[in-house]
Amino acid sequence: MYRYDQYDHAMLEDRVAQFRRQTDRYLAGELREDEFLPLRLQNGLYIQRHAPMLRVAVPYGLLSSAQLRMLAHIARRYDKGYAHFSTRQNVQFNWPELERVPDILADLASVEMHAIQTSGNCIRNITSDQFAGVAADEEVDPRPYCELLRQWSTFHPEFAYLPRKFKIAVNGARADRAAVQVHDIGIYLKPGKNGEPRASVLVGGGLGRTPAIGVCIREDLPVADLLTYLDAILRVYNRYGDRKNKYKARIKILVRALGAEKFAAMVEDEWQYMKGNQATLTNEEIDRVRGFFHDPEYASLPATCTALEQRISSDKTFAAWYQRNTHPHKQDGYRSVTLSLKETGEAPGDCTDRQMDAIADLADAFSFGEARVSHEQNMILADVRLDALEALYEQALAQRFVTPNIGLLTNIICCPGGDFCSLSNAKSIPVAESIQRRFEDLDYLFDIGELDLNISGCMNACGHHHVGHIGVLGVDKRGEEWYQLKLGGHSGLDASLGDILGPSFSREEVTDVIERIVQLYLEQRQDPSERFLDTYRRIGMEPFKERVYAKNH
Amino acid sequence: MPRIIKNGAVVEDDWQLLAADVALADLPDGKIIVPLALWLAEHGAQQSRAEATGIWLDGEEEPAPLADHVSSLPLIAINFPEFKDGRGYSLARILRDRMGFTGELRAIGDVLQDQLFYLKRCGFDSFCIRADRDPEQALESLSDFRETYQAATDNPVPLFRRRAG
Numbered sequence: 001m002y003r004y005d006q007y008d009h010a011m012l013e014d015r016v017a018q019f020r021r022q023t024d025r026y027l028a029g030e031l032r033e034d035e036f037l038p039l040r041l042q043n044g045l046y047i048q049r050h051a052p053m054l055r056v057a058v059p060y061g062l063l064s065s066a067q068l069r070m071l072a073h074i075a076r077r078y079d080k081g082y083a084h085f086s087t088r089q090n091v092q093f094n095w096p097e098l099e100r101v102p103d104i105l106a107d108l109a110s111v112e113m114h115a116i117q118t119s120g121n122c123i124r125n126i127t128s129d130q131f132a133g134v135a136a137d138e139e140v141d142p143r144p145y146c147e148l149l150r151q152w153s154t155f156h157p158e159f160a161y162l163p164r165k166f167k168i169a170v171n172g173a174r175a176d177r178a179a180v181q182v183h184d185i186g187i188y189l190k191p192g193k194n195g196e197p198r199a200s201v202l203v204g205g206g207l208g209r210t211p212a213i214g215v216c217i218r219e220d221l222p223v224a225d226l227l228t229y230l231d232a233i234l235r236v237y238n239r240y241g242d243r244k245n246k247y248k249a250r251i252k253i254l255v256r257a258l259g260a261e262k263f264a265a266m267v268e269d270e271w272q273y274m275k276g277n278q279a280t281l282t283n284e285e286i287d288r289v290r291g292f293f294h295d296p297e298y299a300s301l302p303a304t305c306t307a308l309e310q311r312i313s314s315d316k317t318f319a320a321w322y323q324r325n326t327h328p329h330k331q332d333g334y335r336s337v338t339l340s341l342k343e344t345g346e347a348p349g350d351c352t353d354r355q356m357d358a359i360a361d362l363a364d365a366f367s368f369g370e371a372r373v374s375h376e377q378n379m380i381l382a383d384v385r386l387d388a389l390e391a392l393y394e395q396a397l398a399q400r401f402v403t404p405n406i407g408l409l410t411n412i413i414c415c416p417g418g419d420f421c422s423l424s425n426a427k428s429i430p431v432a433e434s435i436q437r438r439f440e441d442l443d444y445l446f447d448i449g450e451l452d453l454n455i456s457g458c459m460n461a462c463g464h465h466h467v468g469h470i471g472v473l474g475v476d477k478r479g480e481e482w483y484q485l486k487l488g489g490h491s492g493l494d495a496s497l498g499d500i501l502g503p504s505f506s507r508e509e510v511t512d513v514i515e516r517i518v519q520l521y522l523e524q525r526q527d528p529s530e531r532f533l534d535t536y537r538r539i540g541m542e543p544f545k546e547r548v549y550a551k552n553h
Numbered sequence: 554m555p556r557i558i559k560n561g562a563v564v565e566d567d568w569q570l571l572a573a574d575v576a577l578a579d580l581p582d583g584k585i586i587v588p589l590a591l592w593l594a595e596h597g598a599q600q601s602r603a604e605a606t607g608i609w610l611d612g613e614e615e616p617a618p619l620a621d622h623v624s625s626l627p628l629i630a631i632n633f634p635e636f637k638d639g640r641g642y643s644l645a646r647i648l649r650d651r652m653g654f655t656g657e658l659r660a661i662g663d664v665l666q667d668q669l670f671y672l673k674r675c676g677f678d679s680f681c682i683r684a685d686r687d688p689e690q691a692l693e694s695l696s697d698f699r700e701t702y703q704a705a706t707d708n709p710v711p712l713f714r715r716r717a718g
Contacts, residue, residue, distance in 0.1 A: 007700045007712055014698045022667060031667075038637055039667055121637070151702040151712070157674035158646055158705065161639025227703070227711075238643045239612075273651045278714060279704035285713040 001062045001370060002147045002292045004112045011155065012109045015116060019043050020102040027099070042122055042160065044115025045101055046422075053420070054093045054101060055118040056108060060128040060146040060170070061089035061373040061380075065360035068371060070111040072356035078104050083356065085341060085349040087413055087464055088167070089127050089373040090118055094420055116154060121162045121249075123153035123234070127169045129177040130374035131336050133293055134382045136328035140172035140189035140197040144289040145223060148281065152227045159234045163241035164249035166234070167206075172197075179375060179491035181205045182467055184251045185233060186214045189223070197223050203233060203263065204255030207461035211497045212252040217264035224281040231279065232271035236263065296368040296383060301333025305386035320404040320442060321393060326384075333386050337367075339379040339401035340411065344436040346400075347429045348414040349377030358399045366392050375464075376413055378406065409451040409518070410436045413464050417457030417474065418481070424457035426474025426481035427507070431455055434511045439518075448518055451532045452490070467491035469533045470514060471498045483510045487517070487544055488536045499541050502549055513548055520547045556688055558669075559657070559679040561695060563688045566681070568607060568628065570661060586630050586659075589614055596622075609661060612640030616648055623654040631677075633662035642675045649676035649706045666691035670698060676706035 004012070019039070026036040044055040056071070063071075071091055075083045078100055084092045096104060108114055117124055126146045133141045149168060153159075159166070171178040172189040180186035186202035199221040205214025221229055233251075240258075242248040255263045312319045326335040339359060342348050351359075359379050363371045366388055367381035374380055379401070384392055396402050405411045412435065415421065417428030432455055439445050454468030458475075465471030471486035483505050486498030505513055518532075520543060525535045536544070557566040570586045577595050580587070586607040596606075607628030610616065619626070629648060631641040641660065648654040659679040660672050669680060673695055682688040704711040 005716070007716065010700050011698055011702070014700075018694075018697045035636070035665060035667070121639075154702055155671075155698065156703055157671035157701075158642045159639070160671050161637050161642070161668075163639075235643050235646075239640055243638060243640070277704065278709050279711050282714065282717070284717050288713075288717075 001064060001143075002059070002289070008112070012112070012114055015043075015114065015155075016102065016105045016109050019105060023098070023102055038120055038161070041120035042117055043101075043105065044118035045098070046119060051095045052098050052101070054096045054104060054115060055086070056091045056093070056113060056115050057118045057125045058089050058091055058113075058373050059150050060126050060132065060143060061130055061375075062143070063371045063373065064111070065363045065369045065371070067111045067113055068356050068360035068363065070107060070113065072353040072360070074104055074107060075353040075356065082350055082352045084347070084416060085351060085373050085377050085379070087349075087375050087377060087415070087462055088125055089130075089375055090125055091373070092416075094416075119165075120160075121164050121166075122160050123156060123162075123166045123168065126150050126153070127167070127178055127183075127375060129171050129173055130338075130372045130376075130378075130380045131177060131327055131382065132172065133295075134329055134331070134334075134336055135173050135177075136330050137174040138172055138330065139174065139191050141290075141293060142170040142172040142178075142187075142189055143293045144286065145172075145187070145189060145197075145199075145226065146170050147289050147292065148227070148286070149230070152230070152279075156234075158231075159238060162234070162238055163243050164246065164251075166237075166251070168230075176491070176493045176495075177374075179464070179467065179495075181214045181495035182207055182211070182464075182491060183214065185230065187226075192220075192222070199223055199226055201229065201233075204252040204260065205495075206250050206252045207464060207466050208250065209247055209459045209461075210250075210252065211461070211466040212256065213495050213497065215255065215260040217260060217267065223286065224283075225275065227279045227281060228274040228277060229267075229271055231274055232267045235270050236266045240266075295331070298331045298334065298383070299385065301385060301387070303332040305333070305389075308386050308389055311390055317404075318390075318393060320446065321402050322389070324404040324406045324408060325402065326389065329383070331383075334383055335386060335389065337381045337384050337389070337392060337396075338374065338406045339381065339396055339399075340403040340405055341378050341401070342405055342411050342436070343400050343403045344410065344440055345433060347416070347419075348412050348432055351379075355399055355401075358395075359401075362392065362395060365395075376406075376411060378411070404442070405445065407450050407452075408445050409439050409448055409453050409470075410445060411452075412436065413452070413454040413468065415455070415457050415462035417455070417463075421457060421462075423460055424474065425459075425476040426457050426483065428455045428457040428463060428472075428474055431472060431474075431483065431507060431510055434507075435514055438511045438515060447528070448522065449528065449531055451518075453514070454489070464491065465489070466497050467495065468498060469531075469536070470517060472510065472514075475504055477504070481507055483507065485510075485513065485517075485548075487541060488533065490533055501541070502545055516547050517544055520544055555681070555684075557659075557679055557681045558688050558692060558695070561692075563692060570609065570630070570681075586628060589619075593618055607657075607659075610644070612638055612644060614644075616644060616652065619648075619654075620652055623648065623652050623656075626654065626656050628657040628659060629654060630659040630661045630681075633660060633664055636663040636665050636668055642671065645672075645675040645677055646706050650709075666694045669694045670696075674701065674705040674707045
């Protein structure tokens with residue numbers, strides 16, 4: 001992974017010192033609340049329901065074991081012994097004290113971490129495929145480009161006060177695991193001639209109140225031009241994005257208002273003045289950054305492992321875990337393992353200090369000292385030998401990381417919701433738990449097959465409900481918590497936004513309704529290989545509506 | 554005389570900033586900063602005092618009509634109606650990088666200490682700090698960071714080219 005040099009360290013130290021001074025001035029009454037607000041937000045600090053919330057950046061989801069141990073330390077020392085991994089591959093602490101945040105930032109800086117631009121109306125953490133660099137279906141390793149974008153966007157002087165937050169995702173595999181099409185800018189990397197990757201650039205995707213699928217405005221962009229082209233997009237957005245109404249301020253609204261063609265032409269016009277300037281990436285720089293992401297020293301191993309196969313054929317529980325929670329690796333003799341943070345009864349994405357330490361130990365023992373965060377709020381060990389999977393399984397079992405539900409209904413993406421978040425309309429964690437309990441039976445869960453169920457506690461859609469095959473949205477009805485359902489959303493290459501099922505439900509009803517939806521799917525699917533999403537796309541909303549809203553259920 | 558930050562120091566300033574609704578007949582003597590619209594309408598008649606006339610514009614105003622004049626303008630000021638309105642940063646870079654303006658580029662309006670570093674990077678070289686704040690204290694934030702990653706107006710050479718050097 002990327003390692004800081006003296007320049008990165010100097011900037012991070014300066015940032016910590018700057019925020020300490022700003023916090024002191026705020027506490028001394030020299031900075032007004034509204035003046036301090038964007039400064040603390042650009043250091044990840046929210047004022048939440050119970051206390052401040054500090055969001056720490058995990059650039060494109062990569063963590064070293066040393067960084068994980070520091071997160072565990074922070075959870076213990078400054079918080080209540082746990083942290084929350086978010087849908088943006090970041091990590092959040094729910095209970096820090098404002099006065100101690102500068103100390104937390106100093107601790108983070110000691111392991112090359114920070115909370116820079118994890119909130120506020122600026123370019124946020126770059127997100128990517130959790131299997132970047134190791135997936136069998138990868139065409140271009142997105143990590144070097146994510147790092148180049150991280151450096152470009154960090155303290156970008158022109159784009160620190162955008163109309164609204166700005167999210168960029170990058171994907172380089174045949175499957176899109178980064179939800180690229182629902183980001184302000186989405187980038188697909190593809191192999192080009194002479195080995196130089198090319199980028200397809202999408203703009204105007206997003207979730208929130210007005211969900212939209214991004215539109216491709218540039219195909220075949222040489223990666224050397226990535227930074228200048230993004231400068232041009234951001235400049236057009238910064239100048240013309242709506243600043244009067246925060247609900248119309250995202251780039252998706254501007255792209256829609258102008259039309260994608262007009263928007264693309266404006267970007268192209270701006271780009272003519274930047275193209276080829278010194279911000280154009282050099283081969284030396286691309287190679288330098290690629291050097292941080294070279295393969296670890298993989299052992300030469302056979303593509304299969306007899307002992308593992310025997311275990312799979314003899315142990316149904318282990319086989320279920322292997323099937324769902326491990327992922328094909330590009331290197332013979334290796335798999336990537338997802339440690340599920342979705343055990344029933346635990347808030348999705350939450351992790352205790354002990355669990356974080358345990359993941360660090362597992363990473364050191366089994367995966368070259370690195371771990372990743374997925375946008376589905378799980379942890380990944382990317383490089384595990386097939387012949388070590390059984391040993392890893394036993395240790396992960398002891399830490400309750402082996403719920404075999406990746407890709408299945410109970411791997412729920414869920415925002416912190418009304419239990420923590422002050423924006424929220426409704427609780428989301430108890431809804432997730434109720435659904436997980438209903439579908440706990442593994443045979444039933446596996447029979448249902450691939451199904452993404454996403455829950456957001458409000459319109460801001462942190463739980464990605466618009467792109468869940470089944471999406472649940474918490475709404476406020478005259479002070480009461482209700483839940484609206486959506487069907488047919490998807491965040492892959494064939495991304496789609498879910499359709500609203502109909503009138504909303506009380507919390508007590510939600511799980512029953514989801515079971516009815518699932519029952520109808522099981523009755524209607526042509527065969528077990530037809531996924532829920534496929535069936536929905538084939539038969540449409542009506543049958544689901546009839547089933548759910550029919551009397552006598 | 555108000556004090557502003559200019560070229561990294563607090564100095565007395567003798568430019569008079571005129572309001573958006575100022576009329577041609579009311580222009581005072583001395584060095585004046587007039588709103589863009591007035592200047593566009595009347596600069597032909599004001600040739601004699603061109604060296605003492607600067608322009609100010611708001612973030613949403615288009616700088617294109619200034620293209621033929623930037624080389625002779627002594628000062629352009631960009632107004633920040635509130636510090637969170639970031640349009641002025643892009644406007645500054647367009648004036649500097651694209652249109653080649655080399656005169657004094659001044660930030661006016663809701664200009665505060667904590668934005669100075671980024672403003673400087675976008676090509677501003679003078680800052681009229683909001684009247685209720687001390688420009689002397691604000692000065693320190695011009696050097697909040699020793700290093701920067703990306704190319705900008707103050708240094709078009711990004712870190713990666715300097716790292717390589």
